[in-house]
Structures are given as structure tokens and as C-alpha cells.
Amino acid sequence: MNANLLQTVNAGGWNSRLALSRKPKLISKPKPFWIFAMSPSQPTRRALLGALATGAIAPFLSNPGEGIVASDRTDSPLRLGIVTDPQYADKPTRGSRRYSEAAVKLEAAIAGINDARVDLLVHLGDAIDGEKNAAANLKRIFDIFSTSAAPVIHLVGNHCLDGGKPAFDRTSGLVAYHGAMRFHGWRFLLLDGNAISIRGHLPGSPAHTEATANINNGAVSWGGGLGQLQRDWFAQQLIDAKSCGEPVVVLCHFPIDGTSSPQNHLLWDHAEVAEILSNQHNVKAWFCGHNHQGGYGRVAGVHHVTFQAICDAPSDGNAWAIAELNSNQIRIAGHGTIPSRDLKF
Numbered sequence: 603m604n605a606n607l608l609q610t611v612n613a614g615g616w617n618s619r620l621a622l623s624r625k626p627k628l629i630s631k632p633k634p635f636w637i638f639a640m641s642p643s644q645p646t647r648r649a650l651l652g653a654l655a656t657g658a659i660a661p662f663l664s665n666p667g668e669g670i671v672a673s674d675r676t677d678s679p680l681r682l683g684i685v686t687d688p689q690y691a692d693k694p695t696r697g698s699r700r701y702s703e704a705a706v707k708l709e710a711a712i713a714g715i716n717d718a719r720v721d722l723l724v725h726l727g728d729a730i731d732g733e734k735n736a737a738a739n740l741k742r743i744f745d746i747f748s749t750s751a752a753p754v755i756h757l758v759g760n761h762c763l764d765g766g767k768p769a770f771d772r773t774s775g776l777v778a779y780h781g782a783m784r785f786h787g788w789r790f791l792l793l794d795g796n797a798i799s800i801r802g803h804l805p806g807s808p809a810h811t812e813a814t815a816n817i818n819n820g821a822v823s824w825g826g827g828l829g830q831l832q833r834d835w836f837a838q839q840l841i842d843a844k845s846c847g848e849p850v851v852v853l854c855h856f857p858i859d860g861t862s863s864p865q866n867h868l869l870w871d872h873a874e875v876a877e878i879l880s881n882q883h884n885v886k887a888w889f890c891g892h893n894h895q896g897g898y899g900r901v902a903g904v905h906h907v908t909f910q911a912i913c914d915a916p917s918d919g920n921a922w923a924i925a926e927l928n929s930n931q932i933r934i935a936g937h938g939t940i941p942s943r944d945l946k947f
């Protein structure tokens with residue numbers, strides 16, 4: 603384990619990483635009261651509200667993260683809007699990938715999700731596709747996300763970093779790529795599947811070096827993994843959530859379930875992550891994108907849902923969903939290519 607990274611965890615540093623939006627938007631519906639249980643550096647409520655005002659919730663420490671956000675809401679079921687893999691780019695359709703249509707479809711999806719009055723909007727990653735015009739494409743997509751009436755949680759996909767990490771960070775306003783959030787009795791764990799990858803890491807860095815070794819051993823160059831440090835954090839979060847009696851939903855761009863996604867789409871360290879999950883019984887679902895065809899599997903009691911990509915939706919269709927989280931099930935109402943499912947516990 604890298605000593606410098608451990609020091610980063612122990613040193614905190616959230617405030618120094620807080621990125622407020624250059625173009626804050628007004629949140630159009632009442633927000634729950636958020637508090638932090640984060641040490642040693644606790645951001646102020648004002649700073650948190652500033653982060654919320656960006657429309658992109660990233661109230662976590664820099665990678666690796668260790669933050670917890672809490673809400674005092676306990677009334678009605680929590681409702682999430684879910685979209686994934688717009689992969690927007692102004693380039694010709696390739697196969698089922700209708701890159702240039704994705705922005706308009708995302709606008710329509712968010713309009714539908716706004717009508718559904720959700721508590722949070724989850725974007726499971728891959729906002730754009732390709733290096734060409736990446737910054738402009740990212741801006742267009744994040745401008746569209748700013749029309750969400752609910753705060754937006756962004757997971758970082760491999761293609762999000764096609765234009766480089768600085769461009770993505772500038773446009774997204776994200777301050778961290780993984781973290782934990784306690785909301786309405788649930789714990790959401792956001793995972794960074796690019797933590798070990800050749801994307802977003804400089805050649806010669808430990809993450810790039812480990813990724814290069816994996817690729818030389820046959821891993822796909824467009825994949826990635828959590829890495830040991832994040833896996834340790836993930837395992838500790840699951841233990842803590844269980845001790846708190848909190849059900850967990852994991853959010854990650856990448857799948858780990860080989861029964862519903864091709865092997866080359868899985869996190870590189872999917873076996874290690876699955877082993878962590880097998881030791882816990884409070885994880886209800888793993889929500890991801892990346893495999894554009896989508897899929898579903900259940901492993902060790904965990905519902906693995908890969909949501910269909912907006913990018914691949916038919917020209918006259920779309921792909922978005924509303925997930926309602928209840929004590930005995932998650933009810934997914936799919937729109938367009940995303941099927942509806944009841945995930946019972």
C-alpha cells in the first residue's frame with residue numbers, strides 16, 4: 603500500500619479540494635439537511651451547499667475518499683433518476699452507437715426525470731466519447747446535467763477521461779472520484795474504476811505502472827480497477843454500514859458480474875471485489891453502466907444491474923430509469939431500452 607496515499611487519507615483535505623461551480627445553478631426543490639461525519643477536516647455547511655449548488659454532488663475526499671454525508675430524511679421512499687453512457691460526440695454513428703444523438707436524448711431523459719420528481723440523479727459515467735473536442739463535448743453534457751432539478755451524482759467512466767483528467771475535472775467540478783454517502787437510511791458507495799488505469803494517471807505514476815502491467819498481461823486498455831487502497835476502503839465501508847444497520851447500494855461505472863456482462867467489461871479486480879461482497883449481506887444492489895447492452899444478474903444476494911446506454915438507444919427512443927428504494931425491494935421503472943424490474947430482498 604502506498605504510504606503517500608495513506609497519508610492523504612489520514613490527512614483529510616476536503617476543504618482544500620472543494621471546487622465550487624463557476625456557474626452555480628439554483629436548486630429548484632427543497633434540499634434535505636446534510637451533515638458531515640468526516641474527520642479530521644470537516645467542511646462547513648456553507649461549503650457543502652456550494653458543492654450541491656454545482657449540481658454535481660461530490661462531497662468526498664480526494665481520491666482516495668472517506669467522506670460520509672447524511673440526510674435526516676426518513677419519510678417517503680428514496681427515488682433516484684438513473685442515466686448512463688451518453689458517450690456524446692459529434693461524429694458518425696458506428697454500429698448501434700449513435701454518438702451525436704446522445705445530447706438530445708439526455709436532455710429528454712432529464713426532462714422526464716425532472717417530471718418524476720426524484721431525490722437524486724445518478725449518472726453512471728462515460729459522458730463523452732473520444733479525445734477530439736472532448737472539452738467542448740463535456741461542457742455540453744454537463745450543461746445538460748445542470749438542468750436537473752435534483753442534485754446529480756456523477757460516476758467517472760473510462761471515456762470521461764478521453765480528453766484528459768484536467769479537462770474533466772475543470773468541466774465536471776468533481777472533487778473526488780469515489781466516496782460514501784448516507785442518505786435516507788441508505789448508504790451509497792461510489793467507486794472509481796479508473797483508480798488503476800492508464801487514463802487519468804501520468805506515465806510513471808504507481809497507478810499507471812500497475813495498469814500497464816495489467817494490460818501487458820492481457821487486460822483491455824479501456825478498462826480499469828479499484829486497486830488495493832480503494833478495495834480496503836470499500837471493505838471497511840461495508841463493515842461500518844452493517845454495524846449501522848444500513849442497506850448499501852454500490853454505484854460504479856464498471857460491472858463485476860460476469861454472468862450478465864462480458865469478462866472484458868468487468869473491473870480488472872472484479873474477483874477481489876466480489877470476494878469482499880460475498881462476506882457482507884447488507885449490499886442490496888450494484889448499479890453500473892459501461893456494457894451498453896445492459897444486463898442483470900444476482901450473485902450472493904446482490905442484484906447487479908447494468909443499465910442500458912443512452913448512446914445506443916434507437917433514434918426514436920431513449921434509456922433512463924427511476925429507482926424507488928424501499929425496505930424490502932428496489933423497484934426500477936425503466937424507460938426506452940431499460941427494462942423495469944423489482945429487485946426484492
Ligand SMILES: [Fe+2]
Nearest residue numbers: 728759760892
Ligand atoms: Fe465505459
